[in-house]
Amino acid sequence: MPTLSLKGKNMPASPIRKLVPYAEEAKRKGKKVYHLNIGQPDIETPQVVLDAMHNFDQRVIEYSNSEGILSYRQGLAKYYTNIGIDVKTEDILITTGGSEALLFAFQTCLNPGEEIIIPEPFYANYNGFAVSSGVKVVPVEANIKNGFALPPIEDFEKLINEKTKGILICNPGNPTGYLYSKEELEKLRDLVKKHDLYFFADEVYREFCYDGAEAHSVMSLEGIDDNIVLIDSVSKRYSMCGARIGALISRNKELIAMALKFAQARLSPPTFGQIASEAALKTPASYFKEVIDEYVQRRDILVDGLNSIPGVFCPKPKGAFYCMASLPVKDSEDFCKWILSDFDYNGETVMMAPAGGFYANKALGKNEVRMAYVLNKEALKKSIIILKEALKVYPGRI
Amino acid sequence: MPTLSLKGKNMPASPIRKLVPYAEEAKRKGKKVYHLNIGQPDIETPQVVLDAMHNFDQRVIEYSNSEGILSYRQGLAKYYTNIGIDVKTEDILITTGGSEALLFAFQTCLNPGEEIIIPEPFYANYNGFAVSSGVKVVPVEANIKNGFALPPIEDFEKLINEKTKGILICNPGNPTGYLYSKEELEKLRDLVKKHDLYFFADEVYREFCYDGAEAHSVMSLEGIDDNIVLIDSVSKRYSMCGARIGALISRNKELIAMALKFAQARLSPPTFGQIASEAALKTPASYFKEVIDEYVQRRDILVDGLNSIPGVFCPKPKGAFYCMASLPVKDSEDFCKWILSDFDYNGETVMMAPAGGFYANKALGKNEVRMAYVLNKEALKKSIIILKEALKVYPGRI
Numbered sequence: 001m002p003t004l005s006l007k008g009k010n011m012p013a014s015p016i017r018k019l020v021p022y023a024e025e026a027k028r029k030g031k032k033v034y035h036l037n038i039g040q041p042d043i044e045t046p047q048v049v050l051d052a053m054h055n056f057d058q059r060v061i062e063y064s065n066s067e068g069i070l071s072y073r074q075g076l077a078k079y080y081t082n083i084g085i086d087v088k089t090e091d092i093l094i095t096t097g098g099s100e101a102l103l104f105a106f107q108t109c110l111n112p113g114e115e116i117i118i119p120e121p122f123y124a125n126y127n128g129f130a131v132s133s134g135v136k137v138v139p140v141e142a143n144i145k146n147g148f149a150l151p152p153i154e155d156f157e158k159l160i161n162e163k164t165k166g167i168l169i170c171n172p173g174n175p176t177g178y179l180y181s182k183e184e185l186e187k188l189r190d191l192v193k194k195h196d197l198y199f200f201a202d203e204v205y206r207e208f209c210y211d212g213a214e215a216h217s218v219m220s221l222e223g224i225d226d227n228i229v230l231i232d233s234v235s236k237r238y239s240m241c242g243a244r245i246g247a248l249i250s251r252n253k254e255l256i257a258m259a260l261k262f263a264q265a266r267l268s269p270p271t272f273g274q275i276a277s278e279a280a281l282k283t284p285a286s287y288f289k290e291v292i293d294e295y296v297q298r299r300d301i302l303v304d305g306l307n308s309i310p311g312v313f314c315p316k317p318k319g320a321f322y323c324m325a326s327l328p329v330k331d332s333e334d335f336c337k338w339i340l341s342d343f344d345y346n347g348e349t350v351m352m353a354p355a356g357g358f359y360a361n362k363a364l365g366k367n368e369v370r371m372a373y374v375l376n377k378e379a380l381k382k383s384i385i386i387l388k389e390a391l392k393v394y395p396g397r398i
Numbered sequence: 399m400p401t402l403s404l405k406g407k408n409m410p411a412s413p414i415r416k417l418v419p420y421a422e423e424a425k426r427k428g429k430k431v432y433h434l435n436i437g438q439p440d441i442e443t444p445q446v447v448l449d450a451m452h453n454f455d456q457r458v459i460e461y462s463n464s465e466g467i468l469s470y471r472q473g474l475a476k477y478y479t480n481i482g483i484d485v486k487t488e489d490i491l492i493t494t495g496g497s498e499a500l501l502f503a504f505q506t507c508l509n510p511g512e513e514i515i516i517p518e519p520f521y522a523n524y525n526g527f528a529v530s531s532g533v534k535v536v537p538v539e540a541n542i543k544n545g546f547a548l549p550p551i552e553d554f555e556k557l558i559n560e561k562t563k564g565i566l567i568c569n570p571g572n573p574t575g576y577l578y579s580k581e582e583l584e585k586l587r588d589l590v591k592k593h594d595l596y597f598f599a600d601e602v603y604r605e606f607c608y609d610g611a612e613a614h615s616v617m618s619l620e621g622i623d624d625n626i627v628l629i630d631s632v633s634k635r636y637s638m639c640g641a642r643i644g645a646l647i648s649r650n651k652e653l654i655a656m657a658l659k660f661a662q663a664r665l666s667p668p669t670f671g672q673i674a675s676e677a678a679l680k681t682p683a684s685y686f687k688e689v690i691d692e693y694v695q696r697r698d699i700l701v702d703g704l705n706s707i708p709g710v711f712c713p714k715p716k717g718a719f720y721c722m723a724s725l726p727v728k729d730s731e732d733f734c735k736w737i738l739s740d741f742d743y744n745g746e747t748v749m750m751a752p753a754g755g756f757y758a759n760k761a762l763g764k765n766e767v768r769m770a771y772v773l774n775k776e777a778l779k780k781s782i783i784i785l786k787e788a789l790k791v792y793p794g795r796i
Contacts, residue, residue, distance in 0.1 A: 001594070001624035001625065001650060001652070001653075002507065002563060002564070002594050002595060002596050002624075002625065004506060004507060004652060004653060004656050005505060005506055005507060005508055005509050005656075006509055007505055007506075007509070008505065008506045008656035008657075008659060008660070009656075011656070011659035011660060011663065012659075013659065013662075014662050014663075017662065040460055040461055041458070042458065043458070044457045044458055045457065045458055045459045049459070050454065050457075053451050053452075053454045053670065054451075054452055054453075054454065055452075056448065056451045056452065059442045059443065059448075060439070060440065060441070060442055060443055060637055060638075061443045061447070061637070061638040061639065061640040061641055061674070062438055062639055062640045063438055063639045063640050064640060096494050096642065096664075096668070097664065097665060099663070099664040099665055100664065103664070107403060107405055107406065107530060108402060108403055108405075108406045109400065109402060109403060110403055111403050111404055111405070112510065112532065125662075125663045125664075125665070127663075128659075128660070128662070128663025128664075129663060132505060132660065132663070134510065134532070165400060166400070196399070196400050197400060198400050226399035226400075227399065227400065239458055239459070240458075240459040241459065241460055241461045241665070241666075242459040242460045242461050242462060242666065242668065242669025242670070243459055243668065243669065243670065244494065244665075244666070244667070244668040244669070252399060254399070254402060255399075255402060258402050258403075258406035258407075258409070259406075261406060261409035261410075261411065261526070262406070262409060262526070262530065264411075264412045264415060264523075264526070265409065265412075265497070265523045265525075265526025265527060265530070266494075266495065266497040266498065266501070266523075266526075267495060267497055267523070267639070267642075268639075268640065268642070269642070270494070270640065270641065270642040270668040270670065270671055271640025271641065271642070272451065272640070272641065272668065272670035272671060272674070273668055273670060273671075276459070276670070
């Protein structure tokens with residue numbers, strides 16, 4: 001057979017899927033597995049979205065415009081305006097999930113071999129889009145001790161060279177749940193301006209902020225209009241991950257025009273998903289209130305529970321629905337395998353994502369795991385008990 | 399602002415969209431424009447598909463598996479088996495349209511700088527996916543005089559070098575409508591085997607074959623299982639272009655495993671579209687009979703009409719719903735602009751796709767246009783009259 005590509009060989013395996021065979025084996029043995037490894041919320045999609053599908057009244061399921069359905073783009077611009085983010089219809093390109101927005105952003109802004117600086121730990125699929133685009137990810141270390149706050153700007157400065165084209169943040173963060181402050185964003189703004197870099201911000205968890213905190217958007221930073229690229233998605237906001245609708249947003253008109261060429265090559269984003277997403281714009285505020293209340297309770301159960309286990313440390317995140325915890329183990333991947341393969345508590349166990357896959361520096365995150373609190377409260381309580389009991393008897397404990 | 403990417407600069411504009419500003423201007427002036435330029439069928443989507451959306455009964459619109467919903471992949475394998483193509487569930491990766499299948503195929507099989515040979519004229523978006531992947535398209539000339547039959551194998555042989563990784567065909571063809579014979583496919587099989595190349599086949603128009611002709615699939619060719627990559631899509635088959643559901647299919651297990659890594663990075667294909675596509679598998683045979691009958695009538699009106707115009711030549715295609723015609727003009731792009739800007743017949747005009755964009759060799763196709771017969775018969779009859787009258791008075795006529 002002909003050889004396959006180097007890109008394909010270099011594509012990293014997903015850290016949240018790495019242990020799937022272990023989970024399947026556990027299930028075959030009759031164990032119940034609580035999935036703390038994935039970010040698929042169990043929260044119901046708003047009724048207005050489901051109604052839009054039930055009332056779909058077109059006779060031909062046509063391509064939409066490559067840039068997305070105009071009325072949806074207009075509605076989305078209004079959504080941003082309503083939450084104080086100045087975005088115009090023409091700044092918006094609708095994409096097939098935030099995933100495609102990231103891919104278009106990388107392909108539009110960076111040449112193969114150029115570099116993008118990302119605070120780590122970071123969303124592992126950034127690696128995939130970087131490999132696809134031939135772009136090099138340069139990590140800058142954030143630390144669990146201060147809850148993964150923005151690393152010192154000097155640490156970024158040290159990494160900037162003639163190949164550096166941009167900085168990418170996820171805010172609120174997956175996998176950390178960290179919410180950048182306005183001051184932190186302004187520091188990045190100054191850095192981006194100084195070196196004329198792109199500032200990519202993945203803000204798909206915007207609505208999920210807790211304890212009265214608010215997400216600040218990069219679109220509100222002044223003086224770097226041509227540098228800012230916003231990545232967004234309806235997946236988490238309305239619990240409609242399967243719709244595969246995201247957006248690439250920038251005030252840089254040349255950038256949007258160029259990204260549109262990539263968009264035209266793939267014809268259009270999904271029509272059903274766009275109709276569903278346009279309907280989602282009518283989601284009542286009460287929906288979000290309920291969802292946020294639920295996530296705060298879940299977060300508290302999970303994070304407080306984790307911190308009650310001897311040797312475990314988990315900073316309490318202010319956003320998204322993930323947390324990173326350090327465990328009293330040498331190798332969290334080994335522990336995550338072991339708890340699936342060799343442990344159960346009353347026939348139940350948990351699946352977590354070993355944090356190594358969220359770090360580019362392979363020396364980091366060795367004793368950390370990522371957990372998503374997208375399960376109900378009862379399941380989370382049980383997960384804490386299982387973890388606590390497991391750590392009592394795990395042979396690799398330190 | 400930071401510079402944009404070279405890839406973006408090299409992304410070709412779509413030949414079917416190139417003249418959109420001229421069409422918009424014509425409409426502003428009150429002209430009615432018949433769109434022969436696009437491949438968006440007006441045929442209704444099967445009722446079973448619309449019903450599936452109306453009856454959507456999930457409460458959470460979840461991600462599907464990255465490889466696609468299992469029951470849909472199983473149903474699709476059955477669809478192939480039923481039409482005599484041996485495809486197993488595990489050979490199938492569901493993609494976001496045929497577009498993503500092409501992108502995954504290029505990225506999985508070719509390194510940047512490697513070459514793929516494509517008979518021209520070819521579907522212009524192949525260029526887009528090639529640019530995205532850094533792959534070089536090497537055209538081999540097919541000719542309007544013999545209806546765009548397979549070029550002589552010697553012509554392919556001449557182009558094969560150490561960088562050649564594969565051959566790509568579209569069968570039945572867009573933009574030519576040409577349907578490759580079994581013998582032609584076997585010649586390509588022998589060539590592919592001799593040089594151990596990938597054989598990519600875009601067969602999304604499979605159902606659209608006329609005059610008793612049948613499409614032969616590359617999957618039926620023997621002895622090159624590891625070389626064959628089939629690109630498929632529900633877009634045209636069930637007139638559901640907006641669903642954005644396609645498939646990458648191969649018996650080469652390593653290839654599918656590697657493509658799955660790209661698929662995992664983008665999480666999943668659209669859930670709604672997959673549910674709709676699974677429902678589409680129940681489309682009754684009567685639907686296709688009616689659609690094919692309609693297309694045959696449209697083809698005959700358009701192609702016979704074109705050939706009745708002095709100086710126009712249009713081979714009669716046996717498949718898809720496009721035709722390529724040569725016109726008695728020096729420059730078909732200029733003619734296509736002129737007919738929108740400076741001509742009307744009783745307030746009406748036509749929009750066609752200048753064929754230049756379907757050729758990689760810029761010297762070819764200068765006097766050709768592509769037309770899609772996805773409009774109703776009345777519109778096609780009127781289009782022929784408009785074109786005939788226009789050619790009588792066009793200043794650039796030769």
